[in-house]
Amino acid sequence: MRALILCLSLLLALPALAVQPDEVLSDPALEARAREISKTLRCPICQGETIDESNAAISRDLRLYLRERLVAGDSDAQAVQAIADRFGEYVLFEPPARGANWLLYLAGPVMALLALLVGWRFIRSRNLAEEGPEKLSDEEKARLEQILRD
Amino acid sequence: MIAELGHFALILAFAVALFQMVVPMVGASKGWSGWIDSARPAALAQFGLVGISFAALTMAFVTSDFSVALVYQNSHTAKPMIYKISGVWGNHEGSMLLWVLIVALFGAMAAVFDANLPPKLRARVLAVQASIGAAFLAFILFTSNPFLRMASPPFDGRDLNPLLQDPGLAFHPPFLYLGYVGLSMAFSFAVAALIEGRVDAAWARWVRPWTLAAWVFLTIGIALGSWWAYYELGWGGFWFWDPVENASFMPWLIAAALLHSAIVVEKREVLKSWTILLAIMAFGFSLIGTFIVRSGVITSVHSFASDPQRGLFILAILAFFVGGALLLYTVRAASMQARGAFAPVSREGALVLNNILLAVSALVVFVGTVWPLVAEMLWDRRLSVGAPFFEQAFTPFMVALAIILPVGAILPWKRGRLKRALYPLRGALVFAGAVMALVFAVSTGHSALAVIGAGLGAWLVAGAAVDLWLRTGNSGLARLRRLPRADWGKAVAHAGLGVTFIGISLLMAWQVEDIRVARIGETFTVAGYDITLESVEERPGPNYNSIIAAMTVDRDGRQVALLHPEKRVYPVQSMPTTEAAIQNGLFRDLYLVIGDQQQGGGWAVRVYIKPFASWIWLGSALMALGGFISLSDRRYRVAAGARHARVAPQPAE
Numbered sequence: 001m002r003a004l005i006l007c008l009s010l011l012l013a014l015p016a017l018a019v020q021p022d023e024v025l026s027d028p029a030l031e032a033r034a035r036e037i038s039k040t041l042r043c044p045i046c047q048g049e050t051i052d053e054s055n056a057a058i059s060r061d062l063r064l065y066l067r068e069r070l071v072a073g074d075s076d077a078q079a080v081q082a083i084a085d086r087f088g089e090y091v092l093f094e095p096p097a098r099g100a101n102w103l104l105y106l107a108g109p110v111m112a113l114l115a116l117l118v119g120w121r122f123i124r125s126r127n128l129a130e131e132g133p134e135k136l137s138d139e140e141k142a143r144l145e146q147i148l149r150d
Numbered sequence: 151m152i153a154e155l156g157h158f159a160l161i162l163a164f165a166v167a168l169f170q171m172v173v174p175m176v177g178a179s180k181g182w183s184g185w186i187d188s189a190r191p192a193a194l195a196q197f198g199l200v201g202i203s204f205a206a207l208t209m210a211f212v213t214s215d216f217s218v219a220l221v222y223q224n225s226h227t228a229k230p231m232i233y234k235i236s237g238v239w240g241n242h243e244g245s246m247l248l249w250v251l252i253v254a255l256f257g258a259m260a261a262v263f264d265a266n267l268p269p270k271l272r273a274r275v276l277a278v279q280a281s282i283g284a285a286f287l288a289f290i291l292f293t294s295n296p297f298l299r300m301a302s303p304p305f306d307g308r309d310l311n312p313l314l315q316d317p318g319l320a321f322h323p324p325f326l327y328l329g330y331v332g333l334s335m336a337f338s339f340a341v342a343a344l345i346e347g348r349v350d351a352a353w354a355r356w357v358r359p360w361t362l363a364a365w366v367f368l369t370i371g372i373a374l375g376s377w378w379a380y381y382e383l384g385w386g387g388f389w390f391w392d393p394v395e396n397a398s399f400m401p402w403l404i405a406a407a408l409l410h411s412a413i414v415v416e417k418r419e420v421l422k423s424w425t426i427l428l429a430i431m432a433f434g435f436s437l438i439g440t441f442i443v444r445s446g447v448i449t450s451v452h453s454f455a456s457d458p459q460r461g462l463f464i465l466a467i468l469a470f471f472v473g474g475a476l477l478l479y480t481v482r483a484a485s486m487q488a489r490g491a492f493a494p495v496s497r498e499g500a501l502v503l504n505n506i507l508l509a510v511s512a513l514v515v516f517v518g519t520v521w522p523l524v525a526e527m528l529w530d531r532r533l534s535v536g537a538p539f540f541e542q543a544f545t546p547f548m549v550a551l552a553i554i555l556p557v558g559a560i561l562p563w564k565r566g567r568l569k570r571a572l573y574p575l576r577g578a579l580v581f582a583g584a585v586m587a588l589v590f591a592v593s594t595g596h597s598a599l600a601v602i603g604a605g606l607g608a609w610l611v612a613g614a615a616v617d618l619w620l621r622t623g624n625s626g627l628a629r630l631r632r633l634p635r636a637d638w639g640k641a642v643a644h645a646g647l648g649v650t651f652i653g654i655s656l657l658m659a660w661q662v663e664d665i666r667v668a669r670i671g672e673t674f675t676v677a678g679y680d681i682t683l684e685s686v687e688e689r690p691g692p693n694y695n696s697i698i699a700a701m702t703v704d705r706d707g708r709q710v711a712l713l714h715p716e717k718r719v720y721p722v723q724s725m726p727t728t729e730a731a732i733q734n735g736l737f738r739d740l741y742l743v744i745g746d747q748q749q750g751g752g753w754a755v756r757v758y759i760k761p762f763a764s765w766i767w768l769g770s771a772l773m774a775l776g777g778f779i780s781l782s783d784r785r786y787r788v789a790a791g792a793r794h795a796r797v798a799p800q801p802a803e
Contacts, residue, residue, distance in 0.1 A: 018385060020745070021667045021754050040538045048392050050536070053385050093536025095521070100529055104521050108514040108543045115506040123494045123502060126420060 156206025157297040163199035164287040170280035174273035189276040197258035217303035226309035228693040236320035243296035252331040274342035309722035318378030326371030330436040332364025337433035354415035365405040366777035373770035384728035391540040397439030404432040407508035418490040423483040434472040493565040500558025511547035552606040556613020578612030603655020610648025614641040635783040643776025653765025662759040669752040699744040715744040739763040
């Protein structure tokens with residue numbers, strides 16, 4: 001019975017866990033770069049996982065390909081570009097700031113500035129205290145004089 | 151029979167909700183007291199009926215009644231009892247039933263506890279709350295009936311997704327829903343106030359406990375989910391900026407903003423219309439969150455239910471409630487006259503800045519979350535927005551928030567002086583500087599993240615201590631115990647935020663990771679720890695088979711830990727899960743994972759040293775605790791008659 005269970009569980013073909021020991025590059029500096037980059041790349045078939053954490057076979061292919069590029073002397077940007085060229089923009093968790101994506105990157109700062117502006121104007125409008133006691137309008141002055149005269 | 155009873159109770163609850171939605175609302179506008187008073191029993195009846203329905207479904211799961219389709223799809227006789235129960239909400243239909251149960255629960259609580267509320271306002275609040283309940287009851291009855299029977303009941307079920315068979319995840323959804331749905335109370339109060347056309351300090355005082363409770367539950371729910379990810383997914387990640395996580399994070403941020411702006415309404419009677427808008431937005435983001443999770447429109451790890459028809463229904467609910475509330479808002483907001491005046495450098499000024507930072511950061515998360523959808527619809531571009539973007543775009547707001555928080559927390563109302571506020575904080579400033587210097591000295595690399603994050607965290611914690619100290623007004627420790635609980639809650643929650651800051655930044659900057667093949671009996675060294683793979687064996691579990699390793703961790707010749715990382719296979723769903731072995735420590739976690747057997751002998755083994763990891767959840771727990779302490783403050787219990795105690799407009803000194 002135990003043998004059967006073992007056979008069954010082997011048959012189920014466990015997907016390998018994320019980064020495997022045999023993938024690790026011998027140069028620690030290069031490996032560290034590979035890990036950093038692979039944390040920004042998306043597994044094309046999983047649901048929102050990076051290739052660094054994904055168990056899928058294609059993620060392993062991507063990890064190996066990335067390391068190949070780095071060993072071949074690519075810079076980080078070149079290696080990422082090479083992968084994006086092959087697998088599409090979809091794999092980049094950090095969307096390239098070109099085309100309409102500028103809107104995405106500008107949204108935060110622009111909204112912050114607008115909100116600060118509106119907030120500042122609101123506070124200014126409420127900040128009556130700063131100008132000291134309110135000045136009387138002409139009408140009020142006239143009325144005051146009239147009261148004093150009576 | 152029991153399932154049919156549950157279904158019938160649900161239909162009755164829908165009818166009651168429709169009644170409760172219309173009759174008290176009409177009564178309140180006509181002034182018919184009988185109709186107004188009908189809101190209370192209706193709210194209680196609605197809760198009772200949904201409760202019966204939920205109990206019936208739970209019964210079906212507990213007794214493994216596989217003639218109910220939902221039980222067949224999500225349960226198994228061999229599953230441990232706790233997961234049979236949590237399986238009730240571990241699926242689409244059941245989780246929506248839980249959602250409606252909580253909507254009704256909050257309605258019933260408002261009916262029972264808010265006895266001091268003016269009857270008309272209460273009738274309107276309960277009517278709005280019932281309309282939310284009715285919408286979701288219709289959603290369940292028409293698109294997601296959990297009580298569907300199967301013509302020929304199968305012998306056994308298909309089991310629950312093994313990832314969900316976990317204590318952390320069993321209680322993650324209920325807390326999250328208590329938070330999401332708790333915000334519906336703030337929404338109901340906001341809409342009722344818009345209909346009445348009146349918002350004052352008393353209103354803010356009634357809304358705040360509900361918002362606070364919702365925020366506390368959201369905090370707990372989010373923390374549980376992130377803790378679960380940390381130990382279950384096998385590499386110790388705690389936050390992924392996944393759409394579903396963002397969906398819970400946006401209402402959390404807005405609720406935090408709402409909490410603070412409601413304080414300004416309560417104390418100073420300004421920011422009224424903004425607070426109403428935040429209340430609408432907070433629940434709006436809850437609905438958006440529900441939409442994202444339930445429709446599966448944005449594919450992510452979590453969407454275990456996806457069905458376009460359901461998505462459309464929820465979108466319609468979202469459009470109706472948010473659209474309707476905003477329409478009402480544009481008509482009525484102008485009538486909410488603010489009273490008080492204040493200077494830019496004041497507590498109110500700081501809270502306005504707090505609101506700006508929290509609201510804009512929530513909007514940044516929102517834009518990032520929906521951007522792939524927008525890009526696909528408008529430009530046919532398939533792209534992803536993930537952690538690297540959010541870390542860049544979101545972090546600056548949190549840094550700014552942390553810098554101003556301790557200053558704003560001690561600024562006086564109406565008008566303050568920056569110099570005078572900074573003076574008592576000089577100790578906190580020195581402390582934060584010392585922590586930064588220490589972290590800089592200890593860091594081997596050039597980690598700005600660690601230095602800034604830990605410095606800000608220390609600044610927040612020390613600032614919270616100064617805040618408490620100032621409240622005692624020089625009369626020393628004895629007074630500390632007699633401070634209002636709200637003061638304690640504020641300080642504890644703010645300190646909790648600081649602790650979480652420290653945890654996140656030090657963990658991300660200092661984590662050590664090691665991946666290798668280890669043979670049985672072999673010892674290897676990671677960051678000063680000697681780790682030995684002692685043995686690996688198979689062991690059957692109740693509804694899974696497991697491969698379990700024994701690993702010892704030594705430091706300087708003394709054993710620190712004996713850990714058992716595990717790998718499970720759930721045969722029914724043919725799905726493997728990793729069960730990392732973690733030794734939690736105050737200053738570091740040891741995190742061991744066993745991988746596959748290698749062809750040349752030995753096992754793939756991963757070792758992580760995770761400094762300050764527990765501080766992330768310790769801080770979250772403190773934030774939640776702070777919320778609870780505030781909730782227990784006397785002020786909320788004696789809010790009776792608060793409506794009469796208007797804050798008179800006072801001249802600034």
